Amino acid sequence: MKIALIGYGKMGKAIDAIATAKGHEVILRVDLNSQHLLEKEHLEKADVAIEFTTPETAYHNILKCFESNVPVVCGTTGWLDKLPEIKEHCEQQHQAFLHATNFSIGVNIFFEVNKKLAALMASQPQYDVWMEEIHHTQKKDAPSGTAITLAEQVLAAVTRKTGWVNAENQQPENLSIISKRIDPAPGTHTITYTSAIDDITITHTAHSREGFASGAVVAAEWLKGKTGVFTMRDVLNL
Ligand SMILES: NC(=O)c1ccc[n+]([C@@H]2O[C@H](COP(=O)([O-])OP(=O)(O)OC[C@H]3O[C@@H](n4cnc5c(N)ncnc54)[C@H](OP(=O)(O)O)[C@@H]3O)[C@@H](O)[C@H]2O)c1
Known part of the structure; x- marks a missing residue:
């Protein structure tokens, strides 16, 4: 070609x-x-x-x-x-x-896993949900575009959350996205559902561009x- x-x-x-x-x-x-x-x-x-x-x-x-x-x-x-x-x-x-x-093929598959998990968690109000994204220190924007896509997917299903915030969670209706800048991370995204009994976590880690x-x-x-x-x-x- x-x-x-x-x-x-x-x-x-x-x-x-x-x-x-x-x-x-x-x-x-x-x-x-x-x-x-x-x-x-x-x-x-x-x-x-x-x-x-x-x-x-x-x-x-x-x-x-x-x-x-x-x-x-x-x-x-x-x-x-x-x-x-x-x-x-x-x-x-x-x-x-x-x-x-x-x-990234892995991220696109991860998007589908995220949507599926969010749909399952929609009817489980005992779980809180939050996100973390880690990138290298040259990255100018926060949260990453990928984190925003993941957050929008969660919000579409888990309606007890009404919007995302790029901070530690202050209000139960907010989906918290915590951004960390650590070299040389090319990009890690984690979504965690947490309850008094257990946690469920999904993570995508990019090794390079x-x-x-x-x-x-x-x-x-x-x-x-x-x-x-x-x-x-x-x-x-x-
Ligand atoms: N979709 C994805 O998976 C993905 C992944 C990574 C990045 N991106 C996006 O891809 C874009 C490029 O990222 P990058 O990291 O490669 O940036 P970069 O290293 O800054 O490269 C940008 C390139 O575009 C050239 N350029 C600027 N104006 C141009 C024009 N009018 N015609 C032709 N070429 C022109 C620049 O030329 P000079 O070198 O001469 O300045 C440079 O070669 C960004 O928007 C970034 O957010 C997307």
Whole structure:
């Protein structure tokens, strides 16, 4: 498969290594200094584009791929207010688009486990529930986007909790998310249900950013030849 990498930072480089090791050919590498390469004459030679750039540039880059008839896998976060527009463009122009805020296959499976456990705990009010996320000290946002997704899944089922707070719990109706910043943790997420009798805990621990990169390559392999708007749930058949 011929791949165009749009964004060649930490994720772009990790994806390059994994895609090449799997026998794919990276035919285009675009960063801030080589944006002039983001034209149809170059893009249309790719079977798929993988976009990991910045919130300010992702929208424009995705439209460039659509104009060039290239399916696009996008992992850039922070621009999702424009996602409905992108979906509309994709459908109108019969293109292919796949976005995920977390491409790790393990995290996507963990999301499903979290939903299942929350559904079981909905009718067990003797359990309190709280969360913890641990990341490296360079991480600027807290709680992590993955923690927010996990919290929203819990809140959708466990209605005795009405919202999340990024602090130790003060009110029983709040879902507490405790954020810790410890090097070199690439990302650990834990959900604990606790009662007077016992605790039930589920944890996902990332060992490196390779999980995000290899998930993006799997998504690109899956997207080739399709049209429509997809997520990792489609790729993993969850
Ligand atoms: N979905 C997931 O699983 C997942 C996982 C990790 C990260 N992310 C997200 O992915 C994005 C990138 O993360 P990262 O860690 O790779 O960031 P990064 O190391 O800062 O890399 C960003 C890259 O985008 C390039 N870039 C900036 N503007 C561009 C433009 N207009 N056209 C083409 N390239 C442009 C930068 O070029 P220069 O090097 O020249 O500045 C750089 O190569 C972030 O939004 C992050 O939150 C998602």
